[in-house]
Amino acid sequence: MRISGNILLAAVLLFLIGPFVIICIAGLSAGETLSFPPQGLSLRWVARVFQVESFRNAFALSMTLAIGATLAALVLGIPAAYALERYRPPGAEVIRNIVTAPIVVPGIIVGLALLRHLVIPTGIGVTVALFIGHTALLVPYAVRVVSASLVNLRPDIEEAAVMLGASRLGAFMKVVLPNIRSGIMAAFIIGFITSFNQVPVSLFLSGPGVTTLPIDMMFYMEFNYDPSVAALSGLLALMSLAVVMVAEKVLGLSRYV
Amino acid sequence: MFQDRRIGLWLLAPATLFVVVGFLVPVIILLSGAFRTDGGWSLGNYLDFFGSSLNREVFWRTFRLGLTVTLVSAILGYGVAMAVVDKGPKTKGRLIAMLVLPLMISPVARTYAWLVILGRTGFINVGLENLGIIERPLRILFTETAVFIGLIQLFFPLMVLPLISALENMPRDVVPAARVLGANWLTVFWKVILPLTKEGLVVGGTLVFVGSLTAYVTPAILGGSKVLMLETLLYQRVSVANDYASAAVIGVILIAMSVLTNILLKKLASVRKA
Numbered sequence: 080m081r082i083s084g085n086i087l088l089a090a091v092l093l094f095l096i097g098p099f100v101i102i103c104i105a106g107l108s109a110g111e112t113l114s115f116p117p118q119g120l121s122l123r124w125v126a127r128v129f130q131v132e133s134f135r136n137a138f139a140l141s142m143t144l145a146i147g148a149t150l151a152a153l154v155l156g157i158p159a160a161y162a163l164e165r166y167r168p169p170g171a172e173v174i175r176n177i178v179t180a181p182i183v184v185p186g187i188i189v190g191l192a193l194l195r196h197l198v199i200p201t202g203i204g205v206t207v208a209l210f211i212g213h214t215a216l217l218v219p220y221a222v223r224v225v226s227a228s229l230v231n232l233r234p235d236i237e238e239a240a241v242m243l244g245a246s247r248l249g250a251f252m253k254v255v256l257p258n259i260r261s262g263i264m265a266a267f268i269i270g271f272i273t274s275f276n277q278v279p280v281s282l283f284l285s286g287p288g289v290t291t292l293p294i295d296m297m298f299y300m301e302f303n304y305d306p307s308v309a310a311l312s313g314l315l316a317l318m319s320l321a322v323v324m325v326a327e328k329v330l331g332l333s334r335y336v
Numbered sequence: 337m338f339q340d341r342r343i344g345l346w347l348l349a350p351a352t353l354f355v356v357v358g359f360l361v362p363v364i365i366l367l368s369g370a371f372r373t374d375g376g377w378s379l380g381n382y383l384d385f386f387g388s389s390l391n392r393e394v395f396w397r398t399f400r401l402g403l404t405v406t407l408v409s410a411i412l413g414y415g416v417a418m419a420v421v422d423k424g425p426k427t428k429g430r431l432i433a434m435l436v437l438p439l440m441i442s443p444v445a446r447t448y449a450w451l452v453i454l455g456r457t458g459f460i461n462v463g464l465e466n467l468g469i470i471e472r473p474l475r476i477l478f479t480e481t482a483v484f485i486g487l488i489q490l491f492f493p494l495m496v497l498p499l500i501s502a503l504e505n506m507p508r509d510v511v512p513a514a515r516v517l518g519a520n521w522l523t524v525f526w527k528v529i530l531p532l533t534k535e536g537l538v539v540g541g542t543l544v545f546v547g548s549l550t551a552y553v554t555p556a557i558l559g560g561s562k563v564l565m566l567e568t569l570l571y572q573r574v575s576v577a578n579d580y581a582s583a584a585v586i587g588v589i590l591i592a593m594s595v596l597t598n599i600l601l602k603k604l605a606s607v608r609k610a
Contacts, residue, residue, distance in 0.1 A: 081419075081422065084415060084418055084419035084422070085419055087412070087415045087416060087419060088415075088416050088419040088420065088431070091412060091415075091416050091492070092431075092434055092435075094488075094489060095434075095435065095437075095438050095489060095492065095493070096434060096437065096438070098446065098449035098450060098452075098453060098489065099438075099441065099445075099446075099449060101449055101452055101453060101459060102445065102448060102449040102452055105452045112457070113451070113452060113455070113457070114452075114457045114458075114462070115452045115453070115458060115459040115462070116459075116462075154350075155350050155351040155354055156351060158347040158348070158350070158351070159347065159348050159350075159351035159352070161347060162343075162344040162345075162347035162348045163348070165338045165344075166338045166340070166341060166343060166344025166347070167338075167344065168341040168344035168345045168348065169341065171344075171348075174348050174352055177352055177355055177356065177360065178348075178351050178352060178355050180355065180359070180360065181355065181359050183591060183594060183595065184359075184363055184587075184591060185550040185567065185587065185590050185591070186550075186552075187550075187552055187567050187570055187571065188363060188366065188367070188570075188583075188587040188590070188591075189359065189363060191366060191570075191574060191580075191583060191587075192359075192362035192363040192365065192366035192367075193358075193362050195362070195365075195366060195580070196361070196362035196365045196366060197358070197362050211358040211359075212358075212359075214354070214358070215354070215355055215358050215359035218351055218354070218355055222351070234337075234338070237337070238337050241337060247343075272440050275442070276441075276442045276443055276444075278443065278444065278552055278553050279550075279552045279567065282552070282571060283574070292442075293442055293443070293444040293553075296442075296444045296445075296448075297444055297553075297556070297557070300448065300451075300557075308448055309448065309452060311445075312442070312444070312445030312448050312449065313445075315441065315442045315445045316441050316442075316445055319437070319440040319441040319442070320437065320440075322440060323433060323436065323437055323440050324433075327429075327433050
C-alpha cells in the first residue's frame with residue numbers, strides 16, 4: 080500500500096511538473112521550430128524574448144496591472160473585511176455577498192460586460208477598464224484572506240489599546256495591522272499571481288497597443304511556431320518558482336493548507 | 337467598542353460601491369440580454385441557443401469534461417493525499433509546495449508545454465516514431481483527450497490540497513482500528529475515510545468542476561476550434577459574429593451551473609453526515 084502510494088505520488092508529480100522541465104529545455108533550443116528534444120542548445124530564443132517589442136510592452140502592462148490592481152483591492156478590501164468582522168453593520172451578509180460576487184462570474188463575462196457597458200457608454204480607455212476588471216476580480220480574495228486572519232485576532236487586544244489612550248486609527252495601525260501582516264502578504268501574493276496570469280477578464284479588454292502578457296503570448300503562438308514562447312514560458316515558470324520559494328520562506332505556504 | 341454602525345458602513349462603502357459600479361451593474365446589464373429579444377422579455381434566446389446542434393454538442397462536451405476531470409482528480413487525489421499525509425513534516429511541506437507550484441505558473445505557459453509534448457513534432461510523437469511503434473504522427477492535439485489532459489494538470493492541485501487538509505484532520509487511529517476489526521482496504525476507504533473527509537472532497541470537487549466548466553486557456557490552445565467548450569464558443573460567437581445574445585445565454589448557463597454545483601455538493605455532504 081505504502082509503496083504503490085509513493086509510486087502514484089511520483090507519477091503525479093512527474094505529470095504536474097514534468098511539462099515545465101520540458102518547456103524550459105525546449106526554450107533553450109538552437110533550432111528554428113519548436114521541438115522536443117531540441118535541435119542543439121543555445122540561448123538565442125531566450126535573448127529573442129527580450130527583443131520582441133510586444134512582449135516587452137505586454138510584460139510592463141501586466142506588471143503594472145498586477146501590482147496596481149492588487150494594491151487597490153487591498154485598499155478596498157482591508158477596511159471592508161475589518162468592518163465585516165468587527166462592526167457587523169446591518170445588512171453585513173448581503174454586502175459580503177456583493178463584494179465576493181466577482182468570484183462566481185466567469186472572467187470572460189466580466190471582460191465583455193465591462194467593454195460593452197462601461198467602456199463604450201462612458202468612453203473610458205480599455206486600460207482603465209482592465210484595471211477596474213482586475214481589481215474587481217481581486218477584491219473577493221482580499222476580503223476573504225484578510226477576514227480569515229482577523230477572525231484569529233482577538234478584538235479585546237484592540238479594545239485594551241483604545242482604553243489605554245490610543246485613538247481608533249492608532250489602535251488599528253499599531254495593533255491590528257501588524258498582527259494581520261502575514262494575511263495581507265498572502266493576499267498580495269495570491270492577488271498578484273491571479274492578475275498577472277489572468278486571461279479571460281483581459282480577453283475582450285485588449286486593444287491596439289494594449290495587451291497583457293498572457294494574451295500577447297496566445298496571439299503570438301497562433302502565428303509563430305518558433306521556440307520563443309517556450310523560452311518565455313520557461314522564464315515565467317522560473318519567476319513563479321521564485322515567488323513560491325520566497326512565499327514559503329516568509330509565510331510557510333504549507334500552513335495555509 | 338464596535339457598536340457604532342455608521343463607522344462600519346463607511347468602511348464598507350468604498351469596496352461595495354466599486355464592485356457595484358465596476359462589476360455588478362455591467363454584468364447584470366449584459367446577462368439580462370439573455371432574457372430579451374426584440375419584442376421584450378422572453379426565453380427565445382435559449383430556444384435559439386439550444387436549437388443549434390453545435391451548441392448542444394458544446395454544452396454536453398463541457399459538462400462531460402467537467403465531470404470526468406473532477407472524478408479522475410478525486411480518485412488520483414485520494415491516492416496522492418494519503419501518500420502525502422504519511423510523510424514527516426519536512427517532506428510533507430516540500431511535497432505540498434511542489435503540488436502548489438503549478439497553480440502559480442501562468443496557465444498559458446502551462447498549456448504551451450503540452451503543445452511541445454503532444455504536438456505533431458512533439459515529444460510523444462517523435463519518441464514513438466523513433467521506437468518504430470507508429471509510422472505517422474498521432475493526432476493528439478485538438479482532441480478532447482488533449483483538453484482533458486490539460487485540465488487535469490491545471491486543476492488537480494485544487495482537488496488534492498483540500499483532501500490533504502481533510503485527511504490531516506481525520507483521527508489517526510481510525511484506519512488501523514478498522515483494519516484490526518477485519519475490514520479490507522476498500523471497505524475502510526468507503527466506510528471510514530470517505531465519510532470523514534467528505535468536506536474536503538466537496539470543496540475540491542466544487543473548485544475542479546466549476547473551474548473546468550469555465551476554463552478558457554486550455555480548450556483555446558489544446559482544443560482550438562475543433563473542440564470548443566462553452567467559454568471558447570462564447571469568444572468565437574462574439575468575435576466572429578457579434579452574437580451578444582448567445583454570449584449572455586452562455587454566461588447565464590455557466591453561472592447557473594456553478595451555483596447549482598455549489599448547492600448540490602453542499603447538500604450531498606450534509607445529507608451523508610446525518
